[in-house]
Amino acid sequence: MSSLNQSNNGSNGIKWMSSSTLSLINRIFDTILLVSVLSYQNWTLSYYLTSFNGHNSLWYFLFFADFLLAFVFISGAVLGCRHYRRVNVLKRSTTLNPSSDDNGLQTNEPNDKKRVNKLRVCNITIPRVLGSLPLLWICWLLYTVLLSTKIFVLNLQNITLELYKSSVTQDSRVDAEPHTIRLCLALMTLVFILWVDIHRNPKNKLSLDCIKELDTITVIEIFDSIDLLDLLLPDSPREMSSGLQHSQWVTVVVLMLSTINLMLPTTGLYRLSKSDFVSHKLNLRMNILHDSLRILLVNLPYLLLRLAFWVSINKEISLFLFKNALFVFVHIRHIVTEVHEYRSLNKKPKETELSLAVVSDENNSRNNGIDD
Numbered sequence: 001m002s003s004l005n006q007s008n009n010g011s012n013g014i015k016w017m018s019s020s021t022l023s024l025i026n027r028i029f030d031t032i033l034l035v036s037v038l039s040y041q042n043w044t045l046s047y048y049l050t051s052f053n054g055h056n057s058l059w060y061f062l063f064f065a066d067f068l069l070a071f072v073f074i075s076g077a078v079l080g081c082r083h084y085r086r087v088n089v090l091k092r093s094t095t096l097n098p099s100s101d102d103n104g105l106q107t108n109e110p111n112d113k114k115r116v117n118k119l120r121v122c123n124i125t126i127p128r129v130l131g132s133l134p135l136l137w138i139c140w141l142l143y144t145v146l147l148s149t150k151i152f153v154l155n156l157q158n159i160t161l162e163l164y165k166s167s168v169t170q171d172s173r174v175d176a177e178p179h180t181i182r183l184c185l186a187l188m189t190l191v192f193i194l195w196v197d198i199h200r201n202p203k204n205k206l207s208l209d210c211i212k213e214l215d216t217i218t219v220i221e222i223f224d225s226i227d228l229l230d231l232l233l234p235d236s237p238r239e240m241s242s243g244l245q246h247s248q249w250v251t252v253v254v255l256m257l258s259t260i261n262l263m264l265p266t267t268g269l270y271r272l273s274k275s276d277f278v279s280h281k282l283n284l285r286m287n288i289l290h291d292s293l294r295i296l297l298v299n300l301p302y303l304l305l306r307l308a309f310w311v312s313i314n315k316e317i318s319l320f321l322f323k324n325a326l327f328v329f330v331h332i333r334h335i336v337t338e339v340h341e342y343r344s345l346n347k348k349p350k351e352t353e354l355s356l357a358v359v360s361d362e363n364n365s366r367n368n369g370i371d372d
Helices: 002-016 019-052 057-096 135-156 159-169 180-198 205-232 237-241 248-263 265-274 284-313 320-371
Strands: 118-121 124-127
Touching: 019 057, 019 135, 019 159, 019 180, 057 135, 057 180, 135 159, 135 180, 135 205, 135 248, 135 265, 159 180, 159 205, 180 205, 180 265, 205 248, 205 265, 205 284, 205 320, 248 265, 248 284, 284 320
Parallel strands: none
Antiparallel strands: 118 124
16 A cells, blocks of 8 residues: 555656646746856956957946846746747637637637737737747847857957967966857857747647757857858967968958858748747748858858968868858759749649639530530
8 A cells, every 4th residue: 555655646746747837947947047158158258358448448338238138038038938828828718618719709710810910928019920939039139249249349359369379378468268259159059059949839849840950050050150260360379470360351251251150040030930930941932042141141151261261371171161062062952942842833823723714714615505
C-alpha cells in the first residue's frame, strides 16, 4: 500500500504542474537570460565608447539607450506571454461555445476573419499587417540598429584596432581583453535564439521546424558578418608594426555590408509574426527578392572582398569564403526554381479562364442546336 501511495504521489507530483505553467516558467527563465546577455553585450560596448571619448559626456547617453532597449525587449516578452494566454483562452471558449465571439456575442464568423484588419494588444489597436507579435521583429530591428551604430563608431575611431594593439604592446587606455568585442558580437546568436524561443508557440508543431531552420541560417550569417569585420584587423604583430591601414572607404564598405547582414533576419521574424509562427518564408515574389538581396548584398560582396584582401595584402583565407561561394550557387538555384513556380502559378488562372470559355461556348452551341 505504501508503494502504491508513493507511486500515486509521484504521478500526482508530475501532473501537478501543467504544460502552460512549464511554458511560462521557461519563458521567464529565457527572458532573464536574454536581458542578462543583452545588458552585458551593450554595456560593454558602451563602456569602450565612453572610455575612449571621455571628454564628451554625451556618449553616456548610450547607457540610457541600452536601458530603453532592454525595457522594450522585456515588454515584448510580456506581450508574447499575454498573446498566447489569450489565444489559449479563445480556443477553450470556442470549443465550449463555438458560436460566441470575444465579447460573448452570437456570431457564425470565424475568429480569423474577425481579426483580419486590426489586432488589439494591451488595449492598443495596431494594424493586422504588422503581425500578431509586432515587437518580435521591431525589437530585433532596433537592437541591430543600435549595435550597428556602435560597430561603426568602434571601427571608424580605431577603438577595435587600439584594443588589438594593446594585446601586443600591453599599453591600453582601458582594461580590456582584445577579443572582448568579438565575444560581444558573437552573443548576438544567443540573443536571437532566446528571443525567438520566447515567442514560440509550444502547442504548434509546425513552428518547431521553421524556428530551427531560421535559427541555423541566422547563426551562420551572424558569424559570417563577424568574420568579415576581422578583415579590418591585422593578422599578426608584424603586419601591425608595418603600419598598414585600410582606406576610409574600404572600412565603410566592410562595415555597411556587415551591418546589413545583421538586419536581414528582420524579414524572417516579420513573417513569423505575420503567420503566427507557422512559417518564416514569404510569398514567392518576396522570396525571389530576398534571395536576390542575399546574393547582391551579402554573399557575392563578401566573396569578392575576401578575395581582394587575400590577393592585395595576403590576408588569411577564411572558411566563410567557401560558404559565400556555396550560398551564391544555392540562392541562384532557389531563384530559378521560384521564378519557374511563380510563372506556372500565373499561367493557371489563364488556363482555367480559357477552359471555362470553351465550356461555355460548347454549352451555348448545344443550347442553340436544341432550340433549332
